Each structure stands twice: as C-alpha cells, then as structure tokens.
Amino acid sequence: MRLEFCWFCSSKIYPGHGIQFVRNDAKIFRFCRSKCHKNFKMKRNPRKVKWTKAYRRLHGKDMTKDSTFELERKRNRPERYDRNVMENTLKAIKKIDKIRHDRAADHIAQRWKPKAAKERREARKELEQSISLIKAPLAIQSQEPAITVPKIKVKAPKQQTVEDQLMEE
Amino acid sequence: MAQYDFKKITVVPTGNDLIDIVLSRTQRQTPTVIHKGNAISRVRQFYMRKVKFTETNFTDKLSKTIEDFPRVEDIHPFYGDLLHVLYNKDHYKLALGQLNTARNLIKRIREDYVKLLKYGDSLYRCKSLKRAALGRMCTVTKRIGPSLAYLEHVRQHMARLPSINTGAPTILICGCPNVGKSSFLNKITRADVEVQPYAFTTKSLFVGHTDYKYLRYQVIDTPGLLDRPLEDRNIIEMCSVTALVNLHAAILFFLDLSGSCGYSISQQAALFHSIKMMFRNNPVLIVCNKTDLQTLEGLSGEDLKLVMEMKSAALKTIPVSTITDEGVMAVKNAACQRLLDQRSERKMKSKKMPTVLNRFHVAMPKPRDQKERPVCIPQAVLEARAEEAAHEERKTEKDIENENGGAGVYSASLRKHYILADDDWKLDILPEFLDGHNVYDFIDPDILQRVEELEREETAVEEDGGDFEMEDEDFTAEAEKDLQEIRKRKKLLIQKHRIKKSTAESRPTVPRKFDKDRKFTTERMGRQLSSLGIDPSRAIERARSRSVSRKGRKRERSVGGDGEDVMEIDGGLDNKKKLRGFKDSAQKMKAVTMARNATKKRNKDARRGEADRVIPTLRPKHLFSGKRSIGKTDRR
Numbered sequence: 001m002r003l004e005f006c007w008f009c010s011s012k013i014y015p016g017h018g019i020q021f022v023r024n025d026a027k028i029f030r031f032c033r034s035k036c037h038k039n040f041k042m043k044r045n046p047r048k049v050k051w052t053k054a055y056r057r058l059h060g061k062d063m064t065k066d067s068t069f070e071l072e073r074k075r076n077r078p079e080r081y082d083r084n085v086m087e088n089t090l091k092a093i094k095k096i097d098k099i100r101h102d103r104a105a106d107h108i109a110q111r112w113k114p115k116a117a118k119e120r121r122e123a124r125k126e127l128e129q130s131i132s133l134i135k136a137p138l139a140i141q142s143q144e145p146a147i148t149v150p151k152i153k154v155k156a157p158k159q160q161t162v163e164d165q166l167m168e169e
Numbered sequence: 170m171a172q173y174d175f176k177k178i179t180v181v182p183t184g185n186d187l188i189d190i191v192l193s194r195t196q197r198q199t200p201t202v203i204h205k206g207n208a209i210s211r212v213r214q215f216y217m218r219k220v221k222f223t224e225t226n227f228t229d230k231l232s233k234t235i236e237d238f239p240r241v242e243d244i245h246p247f248y249g250d251l252l253h254v255l256y257n258k259d260h261y262k263l264a265l266g267q268l269n270t271a272r273n274l275i276k277r278i279r280e281d282y283v284k285l286l287k288y289g290d291s292l293y294r295c296k297s298l299k300r301a302a303l304g305r306m307c308t309v310t311k312r313i314g315p316s317l318a319y320l321e322h323v324r325q326h327m328a329r330l331p332s333i334n335t336g337a338p339t340i341l342i343c344g345c346p347n348v349g350k351s352s353f354l355n356k357i358t359r360a361d362v363e364v365q366p367y368a369f370t371t372k373s374l375f376v377g378h379t380d381y382k383y384l385r386y387q388v389i390d391t392p393g394l395l396d397r398p399l400e401d402r403n404i405i406e407m408c409s410v411t412a413l414v415n416l417h418a419a420i421l422f423f424l425d426l427s428g429s430c431g432y433s434i435s436q437q438a439a440l441f442h443s444i445k446m447m448f449r450n451n452p453v454l455i456v457c458n459k460t461d462l463q464t465l466e467g468l469s470g471e472d473l474k475l476v477m478e479m480k481s482a483a484l485k486t487i488p489v490s491t492i493t494d495e496g497v498m499a500v501k502n503a504a505c506q507r508l509l510d511q512r513s514e515r516k517m518k519s520k521k522m523p524t525v526l527n528r529f530h531v532a533m534p535k536p537r538d539q540k541e542r543p544v545c546i547p548q549a550v551l552e553a554r555a556e557e558a559a560h561e562e563r564k565t566e567k568d569i570e571n572e573n574g575g576a577g578v579y580s581a582s583l584r585k586h587y588i589l590a591d592d593d594w595k596l597d598i599l600p601e602f603l604d605g606h607n608v609y610d611f612i613d614p615d616i617l618q619r620v621e622e623l624e625r626e627e628t629a630v631e632e633d634g635g636d637f638e639m640e641d642e643d644f645t646a647e648a649e650k651d652l653q654e655i656r657k658r659k660k661l662l663i664q665k666h667r668i669k670k671s672t673a674e675s676r677p678t679v680p681r682k683f684d685k686d687r688k689f690t691t692e693r694m695g696r697q698l699s700s701l702g703i704d705p706s707r708a709i710e711r712a713r714s715r716s717v718s719r720k721g722r723k724r725e726r727s728v729g730g731d732g733e734d735v736m737e738i739d740g741g742l743d744n745k746k747k748l749r750g751f752k753d754s755a756q757k758m759k760a761v762t763m764a765r766n767a768t769k770k771r772n773k774d775a776r777r778g779e780a781d782r783v784i785p786t787l788r789p790k791h792l793f794s795g796k797r798s799i800g801k802t803d804r805r
Binding site for chain 1 (some may be wrong): 193585589590591593594597599600601602603604605606607608609611612613614616617619620623624626627638644648651652655656658659698701702703705781
C-alpha cells in the first residue's frame with residue numbers, strides 16, 4: 001500500500017479513497033475526490049486553479065526547493081529488512097517533518113514581511129494628503145483672532161490716467 | 170478372419186412399395202409434357218426414355234439387394250451354418266434367385282418394348298406401349314412380393330446376430346442347460362446376460378470380451394445342449410452345435426457337480442461323450458461348477474469315475490464356483506494360456522518363421538574365466554538412494570496445511586523462510602504509513618546521519634538571527650493620533666454618503682436655501698471651522714450680515730403634534746392606539762408600506778403632499794398639436 005498524490009490538487013490519497021484513471025497511453029491519473037476528477041474532465045489546468053498545490057508552488061506561495069524533499073524519494077529497489085534501520089527511519093520521519101513544517105512556515109512569513117513596510121508608506125502618504133480633513137492649512141491657522149477695526153474712509157487722490165498725463169504734456 | 174457386419178444390408182422394400190418408389194421416381198425425374206403436335210421422333214424419344222428409366226431403377230434396386238445379402242458359400246462356414254440353421258439355406262437361396270429372375274425379366278421387357286416404340290406412329294400408340302411396358306414390369310415385381318418380405322425379415326434378424334470375429338482367439342462355453350454358463354460369462358466379461366433358474370434362459374449365442382496378457386479374447390456363451398441325436402435338435406441347440414463345430418476355440422465344458430440343473434452327472438457325462446467328436450483338436454477344459462454345493466472330493470464313487478473318464482478326454486479339470494468366484498480366474502487363465510500356446514506353436518511351425526527367426530540374434534558374451542562379475546553400482550549412488558528413501562518422511566507445507574484445517578482455514582506463513590540478519594525480525598510488523606508519509610520512501614541506512622546534518626543546518630540558520638529588517642521610523646504619537654482622526658473622518662464621510670445613496674429614492678434633491686431641517690446654520694459652520702483650527706467669528710459675522718431675514722418666511726407647521734393623543738378620551742391604551750382602524754398588525758403593516766411607497770415619489774420631487782401639484786408645462790406641444798397615427802384628435 002502506498003499513499004499517492006492527487007494529480008490535480010496534490011493532496012494525499014489514502015487507501016480506499018478516490019478514483020484512478022488510466023489513459024490509453026498507460027499514464028495513470030489519481031484523484032483524491034470527485035472535485036478534482038471533475039475538474040480534470042473539464043480539462044482545467046491545475047497550474048491555473050488557485051487552490052491547487054501546483055498553482056501555489058508555481059507562483060511561489062509555497063516552498064519548492066528544500067533539502068528535506070530529497071530525503072523522501074520513491075525507491076524502486078527493495079531493501080532487505082533491518083529492524084534498526086526501520087527504527088531510525090521512524091524517528092527520522094518525525095524530525096524531518098517538523099523541520100519541513102518550520103521551514104514552510106518561515107517561507108510564508110517571509111512572504112508577508114514586505115507588507116508592513118508597504119503599509120507604513122501608505123499611512124505616511126495618507127497623512128500627508130488628507131491632513132486637510134482635520135487641520136486647516138498652516139497659513140490661516142497661525143492667524144491671531146482679529147480685532148474688528150472700524151472702517152475708515154480715506155479719500156484717495158485721483159490718479160491721473162496715462163492719457164490725461166499725456167494730454168497734459 | 171474378418172468381422173462380419175450384417176447391419177449394412179439396405180432395407181428391402183415390399184413389392185408394392187418397390188413399385189411405388191420406382192414409378193414415382195420415373196414420374197418426377199423424366200420430362201412430363203408432350204403434345205401430339207410434336208415431331209414423332211420426339212414423342213418416341215419421350216416414351217422410350219420413360220421405359221428405360223423405369224427398367225434401370227428396378228434393376229438397380231434388385232441388384233443392390235442381391236449383392237448386399239451374403240452368399241452362403243462365400244462366408245465363413247460358421248456363419249454359413251448359422252444362416253442355414255436360422256433361415257434355411259434353400260429358402261434363402263431361392264428367394265434371392267427369384268429376385269434375380271425378376272431382374273432379368275424386367276430387362277427383357279424393356280428390350281422388347283423399346284424396339285416396339287421405335288416404330289410407334291402416333292402419340293397414342295407410343296403412350297399405350299409405354300403403359301404396357303411399365304405395367305408388365307410392375308406385375309413381375311408384384312409376383313416376387315413374398316420373397317421380398319422374407320428377405321426383409323431375414324435382414325432384420327441378421328442385423329441382430331452377435332458379431333463374432335472368427336479369426337480372434339475364442340473361448341466357447343458349453344454344457345447342459347442351467348449349469349452356470351451365462352453366470353460364468355458375466356463373471357469374466359462385461360456382458361450382462363440373463364441368468365435365471367429355468368432352463369433355456371439363453372436362447373442364442375452371446376459374446377463377451379476379456380483380456381489376458383495384452384490380448385483380447387472372445388468368450389461365447391451358448392444355449393444349453395440336451396443329449397439328443399443331431400436330427401432331433403431344435404434351432405436353439407443347433408446354434409450352439411454350429412458354434413462348436415465351426416469355431417476354432419478353447420472349449421469349456423461345464424459340469425454341474427450338484428445336479429441342481431436338473432440333470433445328473435451321468436446324463437451330463439453322456440452328453441459330453443456324444444459331442445466329444447465335435448471338439449476335434451480344440452483344447453478342452455472341464456469346468457466343475459457349483460463346488461459351493463458339492464465339491465469334487467465329495468462325489469460318490471460312480472460319479473467320480475465318470476468325471477475321471479471325461480477328464481481323460483480333456484486337458485484339465487478345474488473346480489469352480491461362480492457364486493464364490495473360486496477358480497473362475499484359474500479357468501480363464503488356463504484356457505487363454507492354452508490358446509496362446511497353441512497360437513505360438515502354430516506360428517513357429519509356419520513357413521515364415523525361419524525368415525523371422527533369422528533376424529533375431531541375442532549375443533551372449535563368452536565367459537573368459539570362471540570369475541564372477543556381478544552388476545556394479547557406485548557406493549555414492551547407493552547411499553543417495555538410501556538417503557532419499559529415508560528423506561521421504563520430510564514434512565511438506567501441504568501436510569502442515571492439511572493438519573491445521575485445510576486450504577480454507579490455514580494460511581501458510583510466507584515469512585518463515587525469510588533470510589534476515591536476525592531471525593527475531595521475521596515476525597515484525599512493518600508500518601507502511603506514518604503521519605501521512607510512506608515509510609518506505611524514507612528508508613536509508615544512513616538516514617540518521619542526514620537528519621543530524623539537517624538539524625545542524627537549522628540551528629545555524631537560527632543563530633544567524635534571521636533577516637535583518639530595515640527599520641522605518643515609526644510614527645510619533647501625534648502623527649498616530651492625526652492618522653486615526655483622518656481615518657475616522659473618512660469613515661464618517663463614507664457612512665454619510667452611503668445613507669444619502671440609500672435614501673436617494675425618496676429624498677428630494679433640494680438646494681440648500683430650502684433646508685427644512687435647518688442643518689446649515691452659522692453655529693454649525695462655526696463648530697466645523699473651529700474643529701479645523703480656524704477662528705470662525707469673522708466668517709460668522711459675514712454670513713449673518715448677508716442672510717435674509719426670516720420675516721418673509723412662511724409659517725411652517727409644527728411637525729408631529731400630540732393632537733391626537735390629547736383628543737383621546739380614555740387616556741389611550743397602547744394597543745388600541747397602535748391598531749386603530751385596522752383588523753390586525755399585518756394589515757397595518759401593509760397599509761404603512763403602501764403609504765410609504767406612495768410618498769416616495771412625492772418626496773423625490775420635493776412635494777409637500779398630495780395637493781402640491783405643479784404642472785411645469787401647461788400646454789405641452791406634443792399633446793396639443795399634430796396628427797395621430799392611432800386614435801382621434803377631436804378630444805384634445
């Protein structure tokens with residue numbers, strides 16, 4: 001018995017689940033549930049369907065290259081059973097799993113980092129631009145509360161026009 | 170030497186049947202249409218053909234019958250005699266002879282009439298000639314009717330005769346009636362002959378076959394013989410006599426010691442002596458049957474003497490009991506052996522033998538000296554043989570399976586023969602999955618080492634302290650507060666806008682100077698300006714100086730008076746007030762909704778009520794002028 005991976009969403013297929021489709025060229029497609037199977041029949045490309053692992057890996061959302069993946073490899077040559085090796089393997093699997101999990105979490109955290117800086121920049125910009133909603137521009141603000149001065153009528157000398165000036169001459 | 174097969178003789182039809190057959194054939198297989206207008210040669214030809222055809226058919230059928238029936242002289246004397254016994258040779262020959270004459274007669278008729286037909290001058294004449302010819306042939310056939318019937322009878326009986334191979338080694342069983350011949354036959358062969366206590370149960374010859382030393386022997390059972398002269402014998406006895414006389418076989422003469430067959434030993438002895446001469450040079454065995462009833466030793470002196478006399482004429486005497494099977498095989502073996510010996514002798518004596526013998530030569534090495542030279546088998550081979558014999562007691566897997574309950578119950582352990590570094594591991598349960606991984610994908614002898622490397626890597630990375638983050642200057646507390654204010658203000662604006670949008674259907678778009686709610690006041694303006702940080706007093710003054718006095722405004726009705734409640738006499742119970750005029754709350758809800766829907770449009774147009782009607786265009790042009798494509802224009 002083997003745990004296989006769904007061709008569409010790359011999730012694990014446990015025994016007793018899913019459907020296998022064998023094409024005429026003898027390529028086997030395994031699906032974990034009818035959702036993936038139906039998507040396949042619709043000829044959808046898993047690399048374009050957002051929720052699949054294939055998309056996520058392709059678009060860098062999930063970790064792709066790591067040394068932990070090399071430890072898990074399908075071996076075609078059977079090994080002679082050795083209890084010690086088996087024990088070690090079982091312990092190792094747990095450790096490898098933990099390390100892989102941590103690394104994957106790191107990867108995602110890395111992805112989120114630039115967001116903080118971006119937010120700060122945007123906040124700064126907003127502050128600059130929309131400050132006028134709460135504060136009047138400095139020029140008017142700094143004005144003292146004015147004392148009402150009575151209007152004084154002052155006669156202003158008639159200003160000769162240029163024509164008059166010319167005519168005078 | 171041949172096996173005769175009388176079953177192949179074709180069925181002999183009766184006289185009338187034969188006529189019918191031939192005439193219908195003639196009618197079917199020759200042309201039927203002729204006219205008197207046709208040329209005379211054609212007419213003659215037509216009728217001649219019919220005559221010839223009929224004659225041919227008759228001749229064919231009769232010839233076939235004559236040839237199929239065996240000629241008594243040509244077949245083996247045994248069968249010849251048998252046929253004579255059963256059917257009377259003379260009668261048989263006569264019948265066949267009659268058929269022959271009939272055939273010849275028919276031929277003669279045909280010749281005559283064909284000659285006559287050659288000179289027939291009219292259709293009628295030819296037709297009459299043909300009729301005459303056919304008629305005469307039929308008469309001939311009718312006359313041989315009885316012969317045909319007899320021959321058919323004979324044929325049917327012949328087909329049922331036992332097929333005795335006259336050349337094969339044979340054993341013949343004879344004796345008095347009821348002696349035990351048929352039961353003996355049943356014992357040594359697979360024949361199932363009727364065995365009954367009355368005499369003449371067996372009425373004809375029966376054949377069985379048995380094997381001895383890879384050779385097939387025929388065993389023939391005959392009906393019982395009585396001590397009578399040959400002339401007095403009946404047909405049944407004659408059958409057995411024929412067999413005795415004509416067949417070359419080992420003869421087993423059965424003797425009933427007890428006399429329970431109904432004939433005493435003396436009678437049987439007399440019979441024996443009378444048929445002695447028929448034996449000729451056939452080997453004879455005397456079989457003393459029914460020894461369970463009376464043994465040979467227990468016989469009286471006279472009887473014993475008679476038996477001894479018989480013995481002298483025969484080869485052997487063997488006591489037998491067919492019920493207890495005692496001596497049966499001995500008899501058979503003795504008879505068969507005797508026959509075999511005789512055969513070999515004959516072969517040896519024949520002329521061909523020396524030519525065959527010349528081809529054989531067994532070479533024996535001449536002994537050089539007196540030394541004994543036995544067969545030599547190497548010691549190792551002997552040992553191996555001994556070991557193998559001892560090893561036969563090895564217990565196989567199959568034995569174990571059978572012990573533990575058979576194929577469906579026990580399932581063989583395939584792990585028993587695994588070759589592992591440590592035998593304790595043979596019964597280990599191997600896990601296949603762990604935490605969603607295939608264990609077999611991880612198996613590696615130095616997996617621990619690699620995991621250690623991995624862990625070292627991890628710790629190294631941690632100590633590195635992760636990525637160095639670029640520190641942006643954080644906001645000051647003031648700036649933080651301002652940012653929050655801005656966001657709050659923006660949210661409020663959005664909220665207000667949304668409310669406005671949702672009520673846009675029923676709210677009229679009215680210019681500010683008609684604001685009913687008196688929202689746009691100077692106090693409000695003052696508040697807003699001061700929140701921005703500006704001194705509003707100058708702005709308020711300016712606004713006030715320009716505003717229109719409120720004298721000219723219409724007195725507006727007060728909104729939402731308590732008039733109704735005051736008028737209430739009882740003081741007003743809540744429930745009654747709520748459902749005034751309505752049957753129940755559902756009806757009121759409906760009424761309220763209808764009222765609201767009606768006022769929506771009016772509100773949008775900023776109408777004060779139903780009565781607030783404004784007609785913007787008193788006489789729209791399109792209604793008061795022009796022709797109509799449908800309807801009348803005399804009511805404008």
